[in-house]
Amino acid sequence: MTPSTLTAPPGPPPTAEAPRERDGGPLLLGVRHHGPGSARGVRAALDAARPEAVLIEGPAEADALVALAAAPAMRPPVALLAHAVDDPGRAAFWPLAAFSPEWVAIRWAFDRGATVRFIDLPAAHTLAATDPTWRDDEESADGGVRVDPLAELARAAGHEDAERWWEDAVELRGGGDPLAPFAALAEAMGAVREAHGDGGHPRDPVREAHMRLRLREARKEFGDAVAVVCGAWHVPALARRTTATADRALLKGLPKVKTELTWVPWTHRRLARRSGYGAGIEAPGWYGHLFAAPDRPVERWMTKVAGLLRAEDHAVSTAHVIEAVRLAETLAALRGRPHPGLDETTDAVRAVLCEGSDVPLALVRDRLVVGDDLGEVPAAAPAVPLQRDLTRHQRGLRLKPEAQERTLELDLRKDTDAARSRLLHRLRLLGVDWGRPAAGRAGTGTFRETWHLRWEPELHVRVAEAGVWGTTVEAAASAKARSRALAATALADVTALAEHCLLAGLTRALPVVIRALADRAALDTDVAHLADALPALARSLRYGDVRATDTGALAGVATGLAERICVGLPPACAGLDGDAASAMRERIDAVHRAVGLLPGSAGTAARWSAVLHRLTDRDRVPGLLRGRAARLLLDEGGIAEDTAALLMSRALSPAVPPADAAAWIEGFAGGAFGGGLLLVHDERLLGLVDTWLTGVPAEALTAVLPLLRRTFSAYEPGVRRSLGELVARGPRAGGPGRSAPVTPGFAETTDPGRADGVLPLLHLILGREAHP
Structure with missing residues (x-):
């Protein structure tokens, strides 16, 4: 495969005059993926034009799956997943949210009885392409920067922030002629493409050639009663007059792999990343709110924020909500915006509802601005056998995949919890990290386990990859374990x-x-x-x-x-x-x-x-x-305290180099091993350490100090304080063999009579019977 098979030869730049061609051709609706304003505009334009067929920018093989979008069990966000049959790790996603223009067009078509088809390049070609010119990163194949058409349009309009310009121009506006915004956008994109050609996207001419061929097929069947919903960048190319022969020539010789497609659940959090199909959006939760709110979006948003903060025990009143709305509207007016956007509402939330603190604001951003919505797909969606077995286990064990991380406590003495544990461990062995064992609980060999669960859309790909090991979770995990053992x-x-x-x-x-x-x-x-x-x-x-x-x-x-x-x-x-x-x-x-x-x-x-x-x-x-x-x-009773004191005295004798003596102390009384408490309760050992330390020569102290500091700094603050008090008090009053108390109120030896008085209470606390 050479680059020439994947890129288009130079030709006249595409142009566009309106959402329809000059002869009253198909309706071309250029949108921004995952844009609520574009979605509303698409719905209004389709209501006005009422086409018989709606063509969607997406892999052509998805035509066989589009009917599932009308199923009652289908709830966005969802994504089309395509993966190579022989290499499931080679996969691609086409995510759709409720506010995606493509999803709105699909649902409109089903509600009106119109035909829906996908017209983009088949995934069989997309997944087979390994040429560097097909990369989707920000740099083109020749090292140049790919053109961001929205940034170009915003710059031409005198705006530095492309996101803010687009939000003002499209997402926050409404009403008027439903086709006019698409005509204006098509004209603007035509100017950008006239200046920049393919904009550093050399695979786009190949994709657009396939789209034009599918568009010709639809027009032969439905005439001009056809609407196309695609990225605004592609509209000039679809309006461009070319021959079918020239378009087929661009597609000739493309590599191809055997591919399978299905619908999978997606998440709002995943939409916020720059991966998958289309550009990532920073605020899917906010965009979903703009699309769903029938009126007063700012008031409804502030009410939603207040509900979240109240649920987290933050004091938020109705007066706070009213004042936050007023502040957001005032900021929008001062900044010359048609309506308050995300920046204005965020500033108002921080100032009023969060009282200037970024701590609760971070919660708002995580839970609402981004969100953890997880879509659902119907059971009839195609899936590899391993995925079906996993779904069966999830339902039987009541382990519902969720986008928001949750903690699962398991008691392995219970049959259901034991089965859940086995399933999660088998999935980890297969590389499907749906659950992560919590530190300090799992792996101790006890009957309790703690797991942190979060389902990510990419796990569907991991399940497809693991399908090579078997058709059930147990069989696949067993086969992989045997293979790993032998290797x-x-x-x-x-x-x-x-x-x-x-x-x-x-x-x-x-x-x-x-x-x-x-x-x-x-x-x-x-x-x-x-x-x-x-x-x-x-x-x-x-x-x-x-x-x-x-x-x-x-x-x-x-x-x-x-x-x-x-x-x-x-x-x-x-x-x-x-x-x-x-x-x-x-x-x-x-x-x-x-x-x-x-x-x-x-x-x-x-x-x-x-x-x-x-x-x-x-x-x-x-x-x-x-x-x-x-x-x-x-600690195990293998030596007596007197023997331990003898070993310490030998290790800290003047004949032992100070560095070796400090290392012995680190091993014996290191902070990670409870050594501090040992020194607190055994003053003989503390006295040996104190005597040795005071005798370390000044020239050797520099080498010894780091070891000692590492040893004693690891002690708990209370232990360090007790040791300091003992050292400050000095050696035992009266010296060895004298009966003077170590600490006022305490004798050097235990009083058996007084100790016997404590035993009944101690036995009661421990729940053990007292023995004579």
């Missing part, structure tokens, strides 16, 4: 996949994944890789308990992995630099938690405890790891 080369990838299979309930794929896991684990000798893999396996075993899944094979692999870690970890920790030691500390923490999750892990836990003891005694192990091992042993 994976890293042990951690296979363990994560095993975890995902258990979460998704893919029992048919699990044996393949476990075999791949056992093979990778047997060949991998890197302790770091083994340590990275074990936590996911341990979590998977807990998932099996919650989800009633047989994990016996996984337990054997996990136990073997833990044994190999115990053997290889001490040598792997020797001689590490600072960064490697930090990474190894995270692995040691993860393995420590994982060992506690392994079923029947008494023997493994004992061996792991022995490994931690070895780490605390090895001089070649970095201080960070020795300190962390000592802390883990202390």
Whole structure:
């Protein structure tokens, strides 16, 4: 394919004189996509002309789907989705909102019994084109900037802001001759195209040639009782007199792929992005309001804003609404605008309803100016088998796709919630990220999960892509899991996949994944890789308990992995630099938690405890790891407090370089591990740290300070305050062996008699029976 097959040869510039050709030909209605003023104008023009056929700018294959637009279940915003059959990721959208002129024309035609046809270049050619001249970005193929016709017209009218000029000239005006605005716009666009040619859009002449051919076909059937609704940019080209032979020559040799089309739900939020078909609009919610409001749009808008703010507990009265309307109208008059636009209403909302604050204004912009409207399509719309199975699950589990993000709490002990969890995990495995697990809840191996759900229109494309794996969600996820297991080369990838299979309930794929896991684990000798893999396996075993899944094979692999870690970890920790030691500390923490999750892990836990003891005694192990091992042993009761104090005193002795001593403190009392509370409640350890710190030479303090600051700055403010008070008070009054109290009102030892008086209340709070 060469550029010459996709671009038109130079020729005379297109011109236009009126919405109808000179001989009283078809009605050409040039519009702006997603423009409410254009939509109202199209409806008025069609009411005046009453054509027998309405031709819409859109992919020609959509003729087979247009009847669905009249279905009661069809509710915009919606979009035509076209994708290549052999490559579903190659897709394109043609979105339509309730205020889109094309949608208004389609509905008008169905209400009046007129024929509706799409006349743009078939999607089979559009999706097959890979030539750079067909790009839809802001730069043309030769590096030049594409012409924005609205900006050119606004500049000619003396306006710098094209959006504001268009809103004043079209969107906010009404009444008068319904055909006159289209005639004026056609003439203006003809002048722009005469000056700029294709405006840096070299694929447009090819599209326009196809539109002219379809227009000729319609005129042979309906005569001049034909109306065309298309972008105003194309009107001069459609009015241009050419021969059918010349138009066919432009279309000859275009690449083509097998394509499928359907209707899919769209969102207002998605309309606000510059992607898909047509230009993105910044305020789809505002435009929808302008189109839907029969009268007094500003008053109705302010009432809607007030209702939103009241629902969010902002104090807004009727007087606020009245004053905001007055301010918006005054601003419009001062700025020379025919009616208040979005700028004026936004300024009035900020000043009056939001009392000058941008915080509630951001809520208004998100919920109303943009909005979260999600369209609906009828069940009869074509869909890949996987999409139909997903829709069936969504209905059966009462999981309605919604454009606005919502939080879903699941209790896996309930059958419905467990099925919802499996569905969401299977979709994530297929790359359909409808739900995202909330941090801190999902992945803990408990019976609760929290998800954040939001349905985006692009997920329909992801579902179509995933359709190559199977016709149902479960079959497709299982097939993809098996494929990933066989292709994976890293042990951690296979363990994560095993975890995902258990979460998704893919029992048919699990044996393949476990075999791949056992093979990778047997060949991998890197302790770091083994340590990275074990936590996911341990979590998977807990998932099996919650989800009633047989994990016996996984337990054997996990136990073997833990044994190999115990053997290889001490040598792997020797001689590490600072960064490697930090990474190894995270692995040691993860393995420590994982060992506690392994079923029947008494023997493994004992061996792991022995490994931690070895780490605390090895001089070649970095201080960070020795300190962390000592802390883990202390927390688990593996060493007594006296032993921990002895280890600290050795690590902080004068013979130890200050940097190594500070690293030991970071490992033992790091803020992320609750070390601050340990120092608050064990003054012996705090005294050792205090004594060591006061003895650090001045020349070494500069190297030690960053480590100490990182350690202590991570403590909670209350912990830091308590430590400061303890240090300020100084060592115990009376010194070691004396009975003077540490803090007024508290003794150095526990009074058993007074403690016994608290036990009944403590048992009552904990819900446990007291034992003599």
